[in-house]
Amino acid sequence: MFATGLLLSGLPTLANASYAEREDARSFIAEVAARHAFDPAELDRALAQARHEPTVIRLITPPTRKGVRSWQNYRARFLDHTRIEAGRQFWRTHAGELERASAQFGVPAEIIVAIIGVETLYGRNTGNFETLSALATLAFDYPPRAELFRRELEALFLLAREQGRDPASYSGSFAGALGYPQFLPSSVRAYAVDFDGNGRIDFDSDPIDAIGSVANYLRVHGWQTDKPVAERARLSPQTDAATLVAAGIEPSLEPGVLERNGVTALDGRTAAATATLVDLETPGADTEYWLGYRNFYVITRYNRSSFYAMSVFELAEALRLGRLVDEMRAARR
Known part of the structure; x- marks a missing residue:
């Protein structure tokens, strides 16, 4: 039972209620504390910082009437001049790290760059939602996917403890995805690597960890080196x-x-x-x-959409060709 008992369009409205005071949230806190040896009072204090975010519910709720799928419209969002040229510049700036990631994980540099480009335009659009509030809203006020987002909220508490951060200090997408690569908290914990070797994972201000982490994610999910996409x-x-x-x-x-x-x-x-x-x-x-092929399927493990995977693949091809042009120009100098 939700604390207010008020429902709007089948979903609870809790603009003024503290999540830490709700029975469902307190049960969740008790379970997480028992599983992972947290102090329940610590989780209470953390969750008390979370706010109900109606915008999150609006953005994640599927439209009542589904629009007509259009590959050409979808493609145009990611295969434009701005994204291609910014990707070429990203590759120039981080050529050494991309070469190293490709050698270590077996994933082509252009695929790594393309995923970061599709996800966040190379870090320009990482989202400005407070992750704690977004995940709490989805975990307790969005029944269709509450189980998934309770797992991600739990993962956020664990990630914050591991990184020595306040859970309220993270920001990202309305669905809780973080930083350059838009990893959910559980993916950060499972697949992120400290690729710059500075002793911490930083997806917020430095793309180097993102480069290695995207490559590692694809490798773990079965990327086949030198095989077609x-x-x-x-x-x-x-x-x-x-x-x-x-x-x-x-x-x-x-x-x-x-x-x-x-x-x-x-x-x-x-x-x-x-x-x-x-x-x-x-x-x-x-x-x-x-x-x-298998590598196409692996890209869909990042986002389970054939449109998404094909956009990554085609952007990667455009970036690869652009890189060849850059190398030929450099060779003429």
């Missing part, structure tokens, strides 16, 4: 694309199966490996079909 597919008129797409985002279609169903690479080659068939729809235009 995706390539355009060609379908025969008889191909049952809907059935193949419905096989799911994780690659499960063997090259021979794809070929027998009329699916090859754009130049007619058999698929390079087990793949998924990715459909990128745009209203009023032909659907783009791509072969997504």
Whole structure:
């Protein structure tokens, strides 16, 4: 039972209530304290700083009427001149760290740069929501995903203890994602690395830890070094694309199966490996079909969207080509 008993559109409204005074939050505090040897009074004091954030609820709630998905509209948000040129500059500035991360974790530099570019425009847009309040709001006032965000709130308390910080000192996205790479607190604890070797993880003001952490995240999730990510597919008129797409985002279609169903690479080659068939729809235009390989699937572990993964891949390709231009210009000097 929520403390106020007031519901608006099925969600609680607690503008004036302290989370630390609520029965559901106090039960949560007791559980976290018992699991991790916290002083319950310490968690009480921390949670008392959290504020209910109606904007967070508004931003995370899916629209009542879903808009029409458009790959071209989505792509245009991330494959623009500003993001490409800023990415080239980011690569120039951090070339040594990117080379080191690529060598250590086996992930191409352009993929690392592209993810940071898509997530936060290379650190320019990391979010200004107080993380403690955002996660408390979602943990206790957003029932559809309360379990997930209670885990993240718990992870925030653990992260703050490990880093010697006040839980209220973190800021990021409305969903609790932090810094340059937009890691949730649980991902910071599981995958972040101190890549600059200064003894602490800093996602707020220095991208070096983010570079290593993004590479580590992808490696842990199965990145295959020197293997393809995706390539355009060609379908025969008889191909049952809907059935193949419905096989799911994780690659499960063997090259021979794809070929027998009329699916090859754009130049007619058999698929390079087990793949998924990715459909990128745009209203009023032909659907783009791509072969997504294991590394494409790994990118979707960062954000479970084929549009997202393809934006990362295409931005990475644009950055890679830009880097080649930079290197050729430097060689002529």
